[in-house]
Amino acid sequence: MTTAKLMEILKQLNENGYQVCIFALKDGLPIASKKIPECTYNEKMVSAMGAMLSEGAERAKEDMGLADLEYFKTIYGNACIVCQNIKTSTGQVYLLIGLTDKPENDDVDKYNEKLFDWAIENALPVLEELSNL
Secondary structure (H helix, E strand, O other): OHHHHHHHHHHHHHHOOEEEEEEEEOOOOEEEEEEOOOOOOOHHHHHHHHHHHHHHHHHHHHHHOOOOOOEEEEEOOOOEEEEEEEEOOOOOEEEEEEEEOOOOOHHHHHHHHHHHHHHHHHHHHHHHHHHOO
C-alpha cells in the first residue's frame, strides 16, 4: 500500500512535466520510481546523481557551518535535476529526485518547486510510516 501511494504521487509529477521521478533513501537506493514511456534516461543513474549531489552538499554544509540542506537543482543545457531532502520525525532522510526539461523561465521554475512541495506534503505520511518499520 505505501509504495502504491508513492507511485501515484510520482505519476502525478510525470503528468505535470517531470520525465523521471524517484523517492530514494539518502544513499540513492530507489524505493519508488516512475518515468514517462518516451524517456531514455536511466532511473538508477538519476537517483545516483541526486544522492551524490546531496552528499556533496551535505559535506559542504558541515565544512562551512551551513544549515540543513533542503532543496537544490542542477541545470544542464537541456535538462534539470531537482532534489529535495525529506527528513522524517525519526531522523530518517529520504530524497525526492526529479528530472525535467530545463526551465524556460522563472514561472516554470516556481511551478516545478510547487509540484515538489505538493509531492512531499502528500508523501510524508507514507515516508513516516516507512521510517517506523
